[in-house]
Amino acid sequence: MNTGYLYEPLPDIEGGRRLHLNENTGGCSPAVVRAVRRLSRQDISAYPAYAHATEACARAFGVPADWILLTNGLDEGIMTVALALLPRAGSDAVVVEPAYGMFGPSARLAGARVISTPPAPDLRFSLDAVRTVLTPATRLLFVASPNNPTGEIVPGDAIARLAADLSDGGVVFVDEAYADFEGRTLIGEIARTPNLVVGRTFAKAYGLAGMRIGCLVAQPAIIRRLRGAIAPFSVNAFAAAALEAALADRGYFDWYVGQVRTSRQLLYDACARLGLRCWPSAANFVLVRVGDAPGVRRALAARGVHVRDRSAAPGCEGCIRITAGLVDDTIAAIAALEEVPCAARR
Secondary structure, X not given: OOOOOOOOOOOOOOOOEEOOOOOOOOOOOHHHHHHHHOOOHHHHHOOOOOHHHHHHHHHHHOOOHHHEEEEOHHHHHHHHHHHHHOOOOOOEEEEEOOOOOOHHHHHHHOOOXXXXXXXXXXXXXXXXXXXXXXXXXXXXXXXXXXXXXOOOOOOHHHHHHHHHHOOOOOEEEEEOOOHHHOOOOOHHHHHHOOOEEEEEEOOOOOOOHHHOOEEEEOOHHHHHHHHOOOOOOOOOHHHHHXXXXXXXXXXXXXXXXXXXXXXXXXXXXXXXXXXXEEOOOOOOEEEEEOXXXXXXXXXXXXXXXXXXXXXXXXXXXXXXXXEOOOHHHHHHHHHHHHOOOOOOOO
């Protein structure tokens, strides 16, 4: 049923532990709060300037400032990529499944035909499966690394091969929303891959989901095309100030990434103990096969732990996704999971 939404929103949740949206469960750095509070009445009444935030972002990623385009969350970045890089008719966009839910709808809104590659039985990325669906009409390929919901990192050489396959006018977009949790990125490949665009968000490791701030990284020729498809001043002054402060507080970032890595291992160990299949993850979540995913989600919610039912995603039947955030949250989630019967237990 067509609800009128680009991407079906989730219901608001009040109370309990929010382990369903892969947010930073520890909150943003205190430096972010201080930076936002320093904004003056004049800062708020004027349209924002982005030079300092863009330069801070460029320093963090090791690229020139003109390779960066700030966006109102990475969702706006995905939409901008689709609108700017897909011709209005006669073009295809390929989505590697299972995938983030914004890819397909954004491409369809831009007028493209969407072709999805079915997941392998073990949900692993298959270069051969993707290459078989590429045609001269393919103008945009969406890949997430680490992938959502599996947490798998797509090999860089596979991305390079796909970019070479699409070099005649096609672009590879790599969503790196979760790259901060393992530190591996393809941004360094952009210099020798002119048709590669990398998307980043500061919602996850930096805790800025409520601020809505992300960026696109590409060579200047593509950035100029992307800038033509985005509204001016779409990033507000609070988000720009927050980004500078968050990037500067490396100690807080490192602490939270450490919490996530410990939490992931706790979830792996719990799944092994409970006889549940889970997937190794390079992100701040773990995909777990529990059998009756809707029922388990409801049972966990009744115990104050909110997780995401991903059973409708291709290849993810019977799966929930659990955010790996603060260790205290993860311990509570495991305790709740131990009380819930899971049909998938061996």
